Amino acid sequence: MKLLLIRHGQTAWNREQVFRGGTDIGLDETGREQARLLAERLKLSGVARIYSGPLSRARQTAQAIADACGREVSVDPGLDDMRFGLWEGMAHTEVAEKHPDEYQVWRTEPWKVRIPGGSTLDEVGDRAWSALQALTLESGERDVVAVVTHRVVLKLLALRMLGLGPEGFWKVKLSPCSLSVFEWDGDGFVMQSFNDTCHLAGMGEQPHDF
Numbered sequence: 001m002k003l004l005l006i007r008h009g010q011t012a013w014n015r016e017q018v019f020r021g022g023t024d025i026g027l028d029e030t031g032r033e034q035a036r037l038l039a040e041r042l043k044l045s046g047v048a049r050i051y052s053g054p055l056s057r058a059r060q061t062a063q064a065i066a067d068a069c070g071r072e073v074s075v076d077p078g079l080d081d082m083r084f085g086l087w088e089g090m091a092h093t094e095v096a097e098k099h100p101d102e103y104q105v106w107r108t109e110p111w112k113v114r115i116p117g118g119s120t121l122d123e124v125g126d127r128a129w130s131a132l133q134a135l136t137l138e139s140g141e142r143d144v145v146a147v148v149t150h151r152v153v154l155k156l157l158a159l160r161m162l163g164l165g166p167e168g169f170w171k172v173k174l175s176p177c178s179l180s181v182f183e184w185d186g187d188g189f190v191m192q193s194f195n196d197t198c199h200l201a202g203m204g205e206q207p208h209d210f
Contacts, residue, residue, distance in 0.1 A: 001139055001184040002192075004047070004146040005154050008061040009034035009177040017092045017210045020150075021084035021118065026056040034177035034200055035061045039068035041179075041199040047071060048143040051135050053079035053150060061177065062148035078131025081150040082124045085117025092210075111166035121166045125156035132157055136184070154180070161189035 009031030013020050027035060038061070047069045052062035054075050062073045087095050096103045106113050111121045132147070139145050147157075151174050159168050161182055174180070174195050181192040 001136065001141055002144045003136075003182045003184070003189065004042070004045075004144065005157065005180040005182065006038065006061065006065070006146060006148045007151055007154055007174050007176055007178050008057040008148060009038075011057050014176055014210050019084040019087040019090055019092070019095065020057075021081055021088040022055070023088050024055050024057075027060045030203070031057070031176065032060070032064075033203065035064035037199045037203070038177050038179065039064040042146070043068045045069070046144045047146050049135070049139055050074065050146045050148065051076050051079060051131075052148040053077075053081060053153070055081060055150075058148050058150065062146070065146055065148070074135075076131050076135065078127050078134070079147065079149040079153060080127075082121070082152040083115075083117070083119045085115040085119075087115050087118070107170070109167075110169050121152070121156060121169065124152060125160065125166060128153045128157055129160055158182075158191070158194070162191065163188075 009027045011020065011025045011031055012028045013025050042065055047065065050062050050066050050071050050073050052058045052073050052075050054077055059073065059075065066073045102113060102115065114120050135145065154174050155169055155172055156166060158172060158180060159165065175197050177200060179196045180194045182189040183192055
């Protein structure tokens with residue numbers, strides 16, 4: 001089985017470096033074009049199943065792929081984004097100014113943080129890992145499966161598939177509408193590519209990691 005891990009396209013809050021979490025903000029014009037270009041790339045990839053988190057930015061990206069591949073999108077709440085609680089809707093600069101101690105921990109040891117009203121990396125990782133295990137059981141041995149979700153979720157899934165913990169959270173980068181490919185070899189997942197954005201090359205400067 002081949003697993004395509006896809007981060008949703010850009011939103012206005014990505015561009016403005018604002019914490020999103022459970023706020024249901026959709027793709028902006030750039031994000032919609034990113035999704036279209038990725039969908040065109042995957043059109044002949046043999047995608048058999050497409051799973052998405054429930055928020056609009058993930059579902060819109062997944063639907064573009066589904067339309068290109070002639071498939072349907074299955075929405076899985078286990079692929080939902082991390083909740084940033086009090087920080088949602090605030091720019092990184094604002095959080096750093098108003099909550100400097102907590103923000104410093106987030107930027108250095110994020111697995112130790114529980115933002116007021118939010119979730120932890122362990123909670124998000126456990127939820128997403130359970131969802132991934134369930135959807136892989138639904139899929140055939142040779143299926144190509146697309147999973148469209150969020151940066152935090154994808155980082156945690158990738159680290160677990162590589163046998164690593166959340167301590168590696170800031171050691172991996174995932175740009176908006178990036179594609180990462182893992183393959184199941186019978187014993188575990190093997191990474192084939194990571195944070196691939198070559199389908200966005202015609203758009204000029206690559207999207208940033210927010």
